[in-house]
Amino acid sequence: MSDIKLACNIAEQVKAICDTYDNQPGELIHILHEAQHLQGYLPEEMQRIIARKLNIPVSKVYGVVSFYTFFTMTPKGKHPISVCMGTACYVRGSEKLLEEFRRILGIEVGEITPDGKYSLDCLRCVGACGLAPVVMIGEKVYGRLQPVDVKRIIDELDATR
Known part of the structure; x- marks a missing residue:
């Protein structure tokens, strides 16, 4: 399990993004795009928050993140x-x-x-x-x-x- 902890404001922004899409699982890709824009990548904790808000397994979120090349789980440079x-x-x-x-x-x-x-x-x-x-x-x-x-x-x- 990852030791990376999201800043409280980032976690709240991720939750707000999910709320913007009415926490609909069918909006997962849109939510992931917006969430990734916050930090430039999608760490484990962010994926867990999204899964919780959408009431879907973390494995589903991870599956989407790891399948599409435009999503990344590692930090990028400026x-x-x-x-x-x-x-x-x-x-x-x-x-x-x-x-x-x-x-x-x-x-x-x-x-x-x-x-x-x-x-x-x-x-x-x-x-x-x-x-x-x-x-x-x-x-x-x-x-x-x-x-x-x-x-x-x-x-x-x-x-x-």
């Missing part, structure tokens, strides 16, 4: 980087992009930089195959990238607050 490894992106060099992000950030896939600014992941398809290779950073899609572009992107993100 700038979560996801390199698409779908067929079109892979053929057009996404593996080289991933290697360049790893080299510049000094982290492996699934890790967060020590300052918490960046996390690095892979995903299977963004649905923007015409822009391959594609990288998502937060909600922004970067297309037609080359490894040489990675340093510029990181520098631009470092310049933002």
